[in-house]
Amino acid sequence: MPELPFTLDQLRILKAIAVEGSFKKAADLLYVTQPAVSLQIQNLEKQLEITIFDRGGRKALLTEAGRLLLEYCERILNQCDEACKAIEDLNSLKGGTLVIGASQTTGTYLMPRMIGLFRQKYPEVSVQLQVHSTRRTGWSVANGQIDLAIIGGQLPGDLENLLQVIPYATDELALVLPSKHSLSNKKELLKEDLYKLNFVTLDSQSTTRKVVDKLLQDSGLEIQRLKIEMELNSLEAIKNAVQSGLGASFLPVVSIERELAAGTIHKAFIADLEVKRELKLITNPSRYTSRASEVFKKNILPQFASLDSPLRKI
Template sequence: MSELPFTLDQLRILKAIVNEGSFKKAADSLYVTQPAVSLQIQNLEKQLDITIFDRGGRKAQLTEAGKLLIIYCEKILIQCQETCKAIEDLNNLQGGSLVVGASQTTGTYLMPRMIGLFRNQYPLVAVQLQIHSTRRTGWSVANGQIDLAIIGGQLPNELNEVLNVTPYANDELALVLPIDHDLAQSEQLVKEDLYQLSFVTLDNQATTRKVVDKLLINSGLDIQRLKIEMELNSFEAIKNAVQSGLGAAFLPVVSIERELSAGTIHKQKVTDLEVKRELKLITNPSRYSSRAANAFVENILPIFASEESPLKKF
């Protein structure tokens, strides 16, 4: 075959239609007209001598040939993106981009600080942060949409088989009390004291709540004996509730550094109770690792895993 029967623009359009679900939405996302999108797909079908979409329904549905084509289409476009990254690397981090991912708590409280340090060292590299569930973040790394990620939850088994999962650091889950709480004056509590407290927690349907409950159970607490006074939908809301004297809570230390420094919340020690979750770095060994990604891993991550790291400050 002397010439390829498709162009990269045609593949980009095809992928956009599949992602958006319709020709019109794909046209809008690509800032072109719908007739232009339709014409490119018609030409692609003619060049390949196949029918790509079943046009009988309201939504653009791929035919069997179309499903096969989109698999290779995505591989080709990813290779093109990685080629661009490799070429950008020739500029020795004087440009280029980095996409990092994180699960909710890490992405909200820790990753922005990491990105800030990275941007100070490499101001010409464009950095994008994507915050999703651990599962979705893992699939994004596997699919090449994210260069690297820090997660706190468990990946599906099928992702553990294809990704590099490296233990990174431990984030403590701390017992916090209102600063004027009677027990805040105690040097240490024992586990039995916890069953007398009123707690503010995440909603019991939240994935993060289930992770927290599991950590508490593994630490030897009988969570059925904990008195839940209030359920809220975010750590920020829980912090405000604790500061307002509405109850105690277990919160990741990384999420309460500002409040601890300001003295608006009290971190209470509990004898024989250490609740920690393991943070992990995930990367895809089958994808190109740019200089920007390598610099982030080598120069930024060790700062937050050291003994002086913000994770271990309090």
């Protein structure tokens, strides 16, 4: 670990003298007194064991060693300036990367709009969206690989304490039927009607599936009695299956806006039953929060948050 034989200040002074051709002018340029400049150059010469300037005549002239050093000096100072600029850009959100985590659902239907809004405001910050399971997303937030995430499921207990979890919005999981289904005409279904349906569901490992199962169970339904026609691992696939009349499903309303508008899918209401889950924003309070992350949380998320979310009140 070699000691550094010079400081950036000394290099700055060296350059100033070389530019101005005089110790005094360099001193003026740098807003210090001339002795300060003299001493620093003397230190530099002593430490490097070279003579840098010929002080004989009218002008301070560089020696061979001085010219050599000056070359490096300029390169070094340029790199320093560049570094400053890069950091400034990062601070003013003219650079950097924001890494966002999301579940399948939010990642597919919600995030694209939010990210679009963010990029519109800060086009020079690149955004990376990582769609993973709730569990994996949680760990990524915990160890800093993801700046912030929105999840719909339940975090593992140990993470709950580690991370900051803010209720963000309520996501209704609507019962959807093929438009031509016989039950589609009824104003309101009864819970018992569910037993008559064939379901197309997400596979049993998915967070959304677990949430739905739990909610139905909590409301008194015996989920073993529900008939599952098939399990698919993509919401889009399920939507297609429902539209094709293959069965019913509980799907996030955000994912079926277009289909509802087009009438290709029917959303049913069930008496005494609302299947809803809380979407939550998770961040890691014990970690550095990037400016981009801050801005995203403060300015972008609230525009999509439900009215009762704490995010609205910031």
